[in-house]
Amino acid sequence: MKLHMAIAAAAAASVLLLAAASTAGAVTYKVNNEATSTAGGRRFDQEYGVDYAKQVLADASSFTWKIFNQPSPADRNSVDAVVLAVRDVGGIASTSGNTITLGAGYVAAITGNDFKTQVTGVLYHEVVHVWQWGLQDYGAHPWVYEGIADFVRLKAGYTAAGWVQPGQGNSWEDSYSVTARFFDYCDSVKPGFVADLNAKLKNGYNVDYFVQITGKTVQQLWQDYKAKYGN
Structure with a gap:
């Protein structure tokens, strides 16, 4: 009897853990540096980094949901992943669907002591385009x-x-x-x-x-x- 109760309790705990993991992992954040051979791509890796960028994407998404008053995933645009791609393209950044393109040339040309702050501001802006309604x-x-x-x-x-x-x-x-x-x-x-x-x-x-x-x-x-x- 005790063994059955223990197994049941363990199973219930596993279900709760899986549910929590599912909720926490509802949106994934991916960063691909496709411009590692450029000065901007190398600078992105050295001064910003993939892990830091992923955290910024997650933070910017949460902040956007707060501004949009969207506490539940059911309230939001249906997006499973937010993707950042650093590419050797002109311009600062652009967004198409769930993919943000960050220009390596822009990254290379940033001046001042607030490099991370400048890139983060751009990413916050672009993340909004992933989540906002009505882009049609x-x-x-x-x-x-x-x-x-x-x-x-x-x-x-x-x-x-x-x-x-x-x-x-x-x-x-x-x-x-x-x-x-x-x-x-x-x-x-x-x-x-x-x-x-x-x-x-x-x-x-x-x-x-x-x-x-x-x-x-x-x-x-x-x-x-x-x-x-x-x-």
């Missing part, structure tokens, strides 16, 4: 999606040199840091604004989302934003 409308409204990605980067504390200051910019459609700063203002008007906007984007973009979330049109919000900072 990216081509028509890229500023919305880039603004959300930079908003997450902003809230994570990874702003970059050259970013505009709050209130700057000619239009909320200027994209990247201009739109991110504007979304930060919208988030102060209606806490959770970006989470609500991202959720609505699952069905495609509509400018009326601003009214639905905040009660104001995007034009009204932009005018209020500019007025707040004396612009």
Whole structure:
């Protein structure tokens, strides 16, 4: 009897452990350096490293889920793995599906003492593209999606040199840091604004989302934003 109870208890413990492992391993993070023969590829290995990059991908994913108010995997984009590939390509970085490409040339050219911080900021931005909804409308409204990605980067504390200051910019459609700063203002008007906007984007973009979330049109919000900072 005691033996049967012990076996049953062990089996139950194994099930719990397997369930925990399954939950913890729901998303895997992979890093492939395909540019080891280049200066940027070698620098990535020496000054950033595969293990560190994997941890950044995991941290950035968790932070994005928090910003998007997605505590459960059922709330998120269905992604089993986030992949970072360091490649000998032009540009800084890009994302296609679940794969982020980091340009080896960009890595090689980074100056300053905050090398890791600069790369991490880029990765946070790109990780958002893996998880955000509505990318089927990216081509028509890229500023919305880039603004959300930079908003997450902003809230994570990874702003970059050259970013505009709050209130700057000619239009909320200027994209990247201009739109991110504007979304930060919208988030102060209606806490959770970006989470609500991202959720609505699952069905495609509509400018009326601003009214639905905040009660104001995007034009009204932009005018209020500019007025707040004396612009």
